[in-house]
Amino acid sequence: MSNNRTRQNRIVFYVTDGELELITKKMDTAGIRNREAYIRKMILDGYILRLDLPEMREMIRLLSNVSNNVNQIAKRSNETRNVYESDIKDVQDGYNRLWDQAEKMLKSLAKLIK
Secondary structure: OOOOOOOOOOOOOOOOHHHHHHHHHHHHHHOOOOHHHHHHHHHHHOOOOOOOOHHHHHHHHHHHHHHHHHHHHHHHHHHHOOOOHHHHHHHHHHHHHHHHHHHHHHHHHHHHHO
């Protein structure tokens, strides 16, 4: 190895065909043609996010509840030909809780970006 190199330390690792294909696609997306430069940049500046957002799980639960309520109201209104004010209020409350949860989730995600 030449002493004139800026980088004297070599790192060697192996990837599967699928991993190489994915690396190539990501390089294309980033507009980078030099694989060594791309991999170096990702190793030095890239990071891995492991998102564990209880807010998202709660939002999905609330969305499921609201959907179930709407389905129950539709079924009941088809059977009785009536829509009850309390049913509408339940759906509105569910949507409000859903939006509150969405706001919490967005605030949590915004903290990750800062």
